[in-house]
Amino acid sequence: MSFNIESQISSCGGKLLKLKHDSKSTKTSMDVNVYLPRQYFEEKAGKIPAVYYLSGLSCTPQNASEKAFWQPQADKYGFAMVFPDTSPRGENVPDDPEESWDFGLSAGFYVDATQSPYHKNYKMYSYVHDELPRELYQFFQTSGLGAGSTVDFLDNVAITGHSMGGFGALSGYLQQYSSPRKYKSCSAFAALVNPSQVQWGKKGFGGYLGSEVAQWEKYDPVNLVKVVSNNGNDTILIHQGTSDPFYKDQLKPHLLIEAAKGTSWEGKINLNLVDGFDHSYYFVSSFVPQHAEFHAKNLGLI
Ligand SMILES: N[C@@H](CCC(=O)N[C@@H](CSC=O)C(=O)NCC(=O)O)C(=O)O
Numbered sequence: 001m002s003f004n005i006e007s008q009i010s011s012c013g014g015k016l017l018k019l020k021h022d023s024k025s026t027k028t029s030m031d032v033n034v035y036l037p038r039q040y041f042e043e044k045a046g047k048i049p050a051v052y053y054l055s056g057l058s059c060t061p062q063n064a065s066e067k068a069f070w071q072p073q074a075d076k077y078g079f080a081m082v083f084p085d086t087s088p089r090g091e092n093v094p095d096d097p098e099e100s101w102d103f104g105l106s107a108g109f110y111v112d113a114t115q116s117p118y119h120k121n122y123k124m125y126s127y128v129h130d131e132l133p134r135e136l137y138q139f140f141q142t143s144g145l146g147a148g149s150t151v152d153f154l155d156n157v158a159i160t161g162h163s164m165g166g167f168g169a170l171s172g173y174l175q176q177y178s179s180p181r182k183y184k185s186c187s188a189f190a191a192l193v194n195p196s197q198v199q200w201g202k203k204g205f206g207g208y209l210g211s212e213v214a215q216w217e218k219y220d221p222v223n224l225v226k227v228v229s230n231n232g233n234d235t236i237l238i239h240q241g242t243s244d245p246f247y248k249d250q251l252k253p254h255l256l257i258e259a260a261k262g263t264s265w266e267g268k269i270n271l272n273l274v275d276g277f278d279h280s281y282y283f284v285s286s287f288v289p290q291h292a293e294f295h296a297k298n299l300g301l302i
Pocket residue numbers: 055056057058059063067101162163164165279280281
């Protein structure tokens with residue numbers, strides 16, 4: 001199933017492509033933005049790595065594309081950016097019965113839902129970590145958009161995200177850690193590190209996965225650091241604003257540091273508490289340069 005290029009927008013030295021495709025995982029049409037850096041259009045840039053950015057509650061692919069300012073960094077180091085959506089959408093896609101913004105549409109939690117009625121469409125784990133990379137790779141292999149360059153959407157890839165998306169990045173990175181296609185690096189901005197223990201996560205996991213805690217633990221980073229072995233010197237980069245209104249009740253990054261103690265991740269989670277910053281994209285965009293450099297190093301670009 002291929003992509004329709006809804007629009008191509010010049011941004012910095014490259015192009016932001018707004019794409020739409022029919023997803024087998026979600027059984028809906030899905031929007032995704034891809035930023036192709038200036039290197040993609042230069043002669044013989046070869047295979048360009050990709051960074052996947054997972055957005056948070058209430059987002060579409062537009063929020064980060066417009067407000068995180070990843071594009072200048074992508075041009076600086078030579079990586080593509082992928083901005084997936086945060087949930088399936090469509091007239092037959094179930095939403096939150098409470099009509100809140102923390103569950104349902106724009107709040108898919110990057111899990112594969114097992115509970116009715118969400119089990120049909122809310123397969124966001126499989127979509128983000130399996131279907132979307134494969135479909136993008138195939139599409140760009142034949143798109144002819146670049147001057148002899150290609151994007152490596154499958155292997156030399158990194159993952160990052162904000163809030164619910166920070167959870168999604170940590171969860172996907174750790175779950176895929178021992179797979180052949182593990183992400184080369186993972187970072188997060190104001191992430192939900194222990195969804196099983198906070199209101200947002202209890203509502204999301206409960207609604208999508210049911211009440212069996214073992215199903216929650218499969219996705220929860222605080223559990224995953226205890227069962228996934230860090231097979232090298234991998235580190236995880238996290239930034240958290242101390243003026244973030246969700247810091248104390250929903251995000252709780254210290255719980256991940258605590259959980260890592262006594263494991264191969266102890267001392268490997270680089271948590272940066274930054275005074276005066278909130279939860280917004282003013283916070284995210286302030287630290288994107290540091291995260292971009294972190295991923296560029298792990299992708300072998302510097
Ligand atoms: N729509 C809500 C605001 C919800 C919110 O702040 N969402 C954050 C992520 S929260 C955890 O995932 C966000 O990224 N918002 C998008 C943005 O562009 O800031 C409300 O109206 O309060």
